Amino acid sequence: METFNYVKAPNIDKALAAAQQAKFIAGGTTLVDLMKLTVETPRTLVDINLLPLDKIDKLPDGGLRIGAMVRNSDLAWNADVQKSYAVLSEALLSGASPQLRNMATTGGNLMQRTRCVYFREPSAGTPGGYGCNKRTPGSGCAAMDGYNRMHAILGTSDHCIATHPSDMCVAMAALEAVIHVEGTKGKRTIAFADFHKLPGDTPHIENALEPGELITYVDLPKPVEGVTSTYLKLRDRASYEFALASAAVVARVEGGHIRYIRVAMGGVGTKPWRSHEAEAALMGKPANPATFKAAAEAALAQAKPHKENAFKVELARRCLVRSLKTATA
């Protein structure tokens, strides 16, 4: 691991001031892992564990404001989240391990990086190492013709096929969360759909943050009346494993027809995958297997499989169908 300067920030202003070629460290579950692999080599670490961003508060409009430092386990166990945003609690509890959930934070989970074995290889992107355009633009992508069983089938480009690994983000995509950030230039909000970037020809740029910006809160909108929400995660073992395919569904059925629908998928996209195609195929339609099947076809119509992950196309379809069944039961 490369060595670093360590700064513990007592407040937001000091944290922002210290963030020159620096990375914020909260739970450390992604950052320390990647620093051990020399994938991340920050010159300065700004520890933000003292910042007063660890509360979950109801907003005047009925929504929920989640501090960036709220631990994943606390967010999952929160009574308001379990009652009104069940998909978020289910998604969080399906991820990682209890220990990791106690350390990881809301902000950190948004910033989580891909598990691609080539990205995580210490020498990738360096001369003589595996090509990784995310590590070093232009160095190639070893995953395209290599081990790509866990890689993405949606949102890929010729430069990168790495999956976004977060479960929390899939739920937040379906809930249309809003991310608050603060930088030396001031505060702004970012719609969830705009936070994570497709790889395109710039896979090294993963999100919309400007250098030195700090995530402060994530707002959930007022809960939609009468919806059921659920998260289904399919993977090689029943726990402590990333998704092969997952589906977050928020749905309201009235008179047998779908009157509200949001769909997002995980394990298949280069970013948390909100599926407008599925939603268009579901809205107003009768809540039955034929509809669900059509929605799943629409969701995966643009899927581009690679040598080892073609199975994900059908798996993802069935995952969505099952999740829709549960949400509309």
Add this chain to the structure above:
Amino acid sequence: MADSINPHLKHLLPRSPEKPTLAPDQQSVDLEPLTQEKKGSFSRRSFLSGLSATGLLAGAAPLAAAAPLIEPAVQNDADAAGSVTVTLRINGKDYTLKNLDPRATLLDTLRERVQLTGTKKGCDHGQCGACTVHVNGRRVNSCLSFAVMHEGDEVTTIEGLGQPGNLHAMQAAFVEHDGYQCGYCTSGQIMSAVALLKEPIGPSDDEVKQAMSGNICRCGAYTNILSAVKQVRSRA
């Protein structure tokens, strides 16, 4: 032999713990980290690590005069460049660690600096749970946290949970139910299980298994681990 060691390697010399008073049927365990003044006594662990540090595999009493050190060998008062000082509160005691490399994880610090070797390193990447300790009463993977970040935190290791003759109920349950084979994952399993008692986990076996799924066991002692955890839960 220790006197003739290159002074630059002195900080690699083993640190020998004082032997606790033992009942006739008990074996020596490393319970307390040593203080700077202790000299002379040594354990199996320090003997073996001393052999490798000195490069000797045979030789007369290489460790008889081993000088135990907690601090890395910096001869002057100035801190080594880039190093930090942190005071960690571990099992209720304060340890001020000077000249700590900021890269030192909580796990490595507990094991190598403070000599509390009950916490184990399995994968060093948060994927196995062998390194599980409590920070402020909550279970975490100590391999994924820098020691320097824990100033002001209460850290509890397996050594702080219970001792021979004064076992925590969970430790006793693991013994009773034979919840281990090689024992390497066991301290992490026990720390996880104890923390679980304060978490909102449902009553079923499946829920307990999910809650313990952050600790993997190569020997496959899972069935007995589950029994041990259930026993303590039912009595809590």
